[in-house]
Amino acid sequence: MNNKAGIEQYLYASFGPELKFGRWLMVSKAFTDKLVGNIGALLLDDKVAIVGIGYSGFSPATPSQSYKELIFDAASRAYAECSVNPRKDVESFVCCEEDLWEGTSITDEYAPDQLGAAQRNICTVSQDGLNGVATAYMHIKSGVASIAVVESHSKLSNVLSQSQVREFALEPYYERPILSDGIPVAAMQMRRFMHDYKVTEEDIAQVVSKNKKNGLFNQRSSYAADVSVEQAMRSPFVWNPLRRIQMAPPADGCVVAVLASAEKARSMTEQPVWIKGIGWNSASTSAESAISSDALYAKEAAKMAYKIAGVNSPKSYFDFAEVDDTYAFKELQHAEALGIADMDVSKGNMPAVAPVPINMSGGSLSLGDLVEATGLVRLLEAVQRLRNAERKRSKGSKRALVQSWRGIPSSSGAVAVLGVE
């Protein structure tokens, strides 16, 4: 007799039929709760949509504008798209920025005015922009706000000490004296990933070539080019095995997204893009987590987002994906973690054609590295593609996967599931 049966027998002997009745009550309560919950969800329609999205910059440098003017530009476009007055309609503003990239500490104090958020409800999430979307999503879901705005930007061309800022992100006692500007962290992770997943130099060159070429069809890409696989393989090493062309070069830009509850969304736009699920995760501060061959943060964030959205088999669910490719190998690593790639380790290769098309926008390799705004750039590309497909009535693009990573030496990221239905 196993333990569980033994305990049940003991309980039954002690409490008799009441226990049975009590258990039935508990089961039925769980059932009715679920039923009421489902009906409630149907009646309430507590979905969250992206109703407006605006951008500015998307250039290696934006010397004619201050970062505040970049934000004002992007915000004005986002508000115009969904006819929102930020001074009256928006109930929550979320900014995603990092003091050291801005060049001012307590940088959130400089955030409100250019967004139309002075004397209003604003908070800063010191994370990638997609984490800000998660925060705004929760503000709407919880009823704190019915319209929320998320902003993030990059003014990397103003950061004269880019490598020092990256060095500053390293652990000071154990890592800083050894790891120079942190790029070796990416190179070591790349080598370990290639080793564990039997990924070849050519597989990674294919990612470079694909994304650089895809970018040629995107007006926002600063670094798109017709690069062949052979050409990508000849690029010089920055830190062996990481090559120059496999790294997203810095770019300036700003993205502002307007989110709204289902009730508001339908009157604000004809083309709401629904956030069907969202998740975020940080693996660990440990060194092995920073250079692990598995992107655990992406795996866990996806698990959370897929659960909310009810995604069981991501390979067939999604029509396309916008995935972080700050370093070319990261696209493959993230695709594996998100469950959208056919990676047959035993065969020792990556397929040229993935079951879900990844980074048709050109990715960061074409658009550039926009630091904390990168997640919102992926979101922008996905939203635009979903809307364009709907406008053309093409059936191909209805569900999109968006993923962000916070860059070296972090193991943090977020995932969003988008859909137009």
Added chain:
Amino acid sequence: MEYNPLFDGTYHLRPWVDSLPLEYKYSLGVAGKTFSEGLRRGKILASKCSRCNESRIPPSIYCVGCFGYSDGYVQVSETGTLYSFASRGDLVVAAVEFKGVKGLLFHRLVVSDRNKLEIGAPVRPVFVQEAIRKGDITDIDHFELAV
């Protein structure tokens, strides 16, 4: 005529350049101090959790795995293995793992024959002379291949 900035094509391109020297002190704490003293004695110390038995490097007083209080320390094995590495010119940076210990230690790697460099290769630390050790990570001069 009065100067009008709108007619000067370069006026709006003007940046203001500034810099500030920043200095910090980083308290090593209980576990960091123990590690630092170990280096002075030519030892690499890992913390050991008395609750779940997980050993970890760099050491910490909290267990990453079970959130228990890690109050024990163990010396890692004489040789570790190469978890991964990256190189630029003559400089090789490595991540070293030790048997039975979670976590990694980053350090420089000095090798005479690059062809022997591969993931999983055995490596050992080479300490600087005892007299000049300061309890810093650079008390280990470098790692070398232990073959």
